Amino acid sequence: MSTFRLAHLSDPHLAPPESAMRGGGLSKRVLSRFAWRRKRHRHDPAVLDAIAEDLRAAGPDHVAVTGDLTNFATAEEFAAAAVWLESLGHPSAVTVSPGNHDALVARGAPDRFAPWRPWLGDEADDDFPRVRVRGPVAIVNACSAVPTAPHLATGQLGGAQLDRLADVLTETGAKGLFRVLLLHHPIAPGVVSKRKSLDDAPALREILARHGAELVLHGHAHEALLNRVAGPAGPIPTMGVPSASTPAGHHDPAARWNLIEIAPGAAGFQVRIEARGVVPGPAVQPVGAYVLAA
Template sequence: MTRFFHVSDVHFGRENREAVDWFNARVRDEMPAAVIMTGDLTMRARAREFAAAAEWLESLAVPITVEVGNHDLPYFNPFARLAMPYRRYRALERMIERPLDIRGVSIVPLKTTARFQFRTNWSKGHVSRHALQKSLALAEAVPAGGVVFVAAHHPLVEAGTRATSRTRGGRRALEALAQAGANAVLTGHVHDPFDIEHPVGERTVRLIGAGTLSERTRDQPPSFNEITVDGTSFSTRARFLGEPSVAL
């Protein structure tokens, strides 16, 4: 069996220090095969927030892949957002949208953020055709019998949580990824954990969302997901700060 820790929305600048320290201890003591971080490392994409995020990720000492969240794009500087939105990510560059292949499990990144959208709320998700094609190429290259997890920030379709993603192109992306062999899509953004089955044609894809380690909780306390893979089957447990874990 192989265990992964799926964490999201730490929001350095508004992180819950107790929750981050608790997560660090769990990684140190339990040594998951990898950490999958699905975005919103920072609160306002400030340099000091990225510095804290980089230090945190480096300290975990396990393989890591990181998705970019909407809070990780420059908030107060429109020029930086449009011209060089990921400049402050350079310290984390080797982890960003990094495919991982670990013991029969392939982690495929999918970008769901956009520098600009033709709608007022740019925090919502967007899957471009270019981003989707990159992810499809990675998924289709996985050998037969392998487990494929797609990692993105925004849920591709709504999962019944209080917060929403309203991801443009999300349903199209989910259908294409299912056809390419994806077994699950791991996301963040909504700050509450979930694991639901979603039928796509003749296949079923699991939609798995992680909670938050920030002060910005919604319906559930700070948490992360533990995903255990056994052959081609897998299970998810939400592990809550100060409370028993819950099978999703």
């Protein structure tokens, strides 16, 4: 089997259409609009365009986007994000795991992320996790995005999704597939503050410790991260990337995406990472490369 090339980017925070900036009364959405006006300089459409162009030029087999495409979870933003997703590739080659901003509030947001259904998974049903088998890889798409109270950015998988996830990991592991778990929130302890954390991360870590996965990809922290959590055959790497739209020279880490090369072999899978990020310009270039230890 040939090498499978998986691109990972996250938290693009697409510039909202003007219509998404109006209405809503007194709500978390209104508070978030005020925050966006203060922080919009952290997300530059030109930087995101450069990242997307560099990613397309690399020609990966599949693209994983781990959430926060929108800012206020309005219908207008979901429609605009669908157009952007189409620019990355065919829906069968792009998978989206929704983020907390994509579920900011329930009112006025598309039900069950409906406009993104072609990018969520192959199954006809709407339940997470969704599974996509591509060559030697099982892309397991979990959803940690839930509406929360003002000033909170927590996530939750919930008992039903966790139960299904345990079954999915067992089934795909028994087939010898390289299991990549996608979700928006990081799962390693201490990566983000409590108000931004995954509420049931301990339960998820217990499932991974029993049933295993080969790699976990997340966003949310807006940082380049590599952590590990316990698995049945050894530590499982968990990786995050900065926002795909943050310009270089800002106090936040500059935009980056990872090209993950997964090569099956007689002794198991070999995994090589090439990180590509912006420098002032914006230009995108290699910013690091390494191999994940088996």
